[in-house]
Amino acid sequence: MADIEPYENALDSIPGAHPYPRSSRYHDAEIGVHRMADGTEVRYTKRRLLPPIEHVTDDETAPHTVSSGERPDLLAQRYLGDPGQWWQIADANPVLDPQELTQEAGRVIAIPHAGGFPGAGAGARYV
Numbered sequence: 001m002a003d004i005e006p007y008e009n010a011l012d013s014i015p016g017a018h019p020y021p022r023s024s025r026y027h028d029a030e031i032g033v034h035r036m037a038d039g040t041e042v043r044y045t046k047r048r049l050l051p052p053i054e055h056v057t058d059d060e061t062a063p064h065t066v067s068s069g070e071r072p073d074l075l076a077q078r079y080l081g082d083p084g085q086w087w088q089i090a091d092a093n094p095v096l097d098p099q100e101l102t103q104e105a106g107r108v109i110a111i112p113h114a115g116g117f118p119g120a121g122a123g124a125r126y127v
Contacts, residue, residue, distance in 0.1 A: 066104065092111070
């Protein structure tokens with residue numbers, strides 16, 4: 001029996017589809033094309049900027065007090081169900097270096113609600 005490809009991989013086989021899976025922080029980044037002197041096209045991902053601070057509201061996140069030994073990927077696994085989604089926590093705070101999130105125990109950081117659903121409040125459920 002043939003293996004079934006994840007949905008994200010199926011999109012990759014469509015010409016013109018974005019090279020990054022939907023779960024990637026670069027999925028919405030613009031793809032540029034550089035033409036070499038010999039005419040060869042080289043595709044590259046243009047710079048991804050952090051979303052504006054006002055982009056994330058208190059209604060879309062829940063607070064988390066950092067404990068000693070926590071890491072961004074472990075928090076993403078705990079709250080979002082995927083350690084690769086650490087970047088969503090980084091964007092919600094916002095920080096460039098994800099290590100800034102957990103390097104100081106006692107720091108309160110914002111955890112985005114799974115799926116980006118706003119309005120869940122303090123009783124929000126995570127994955």
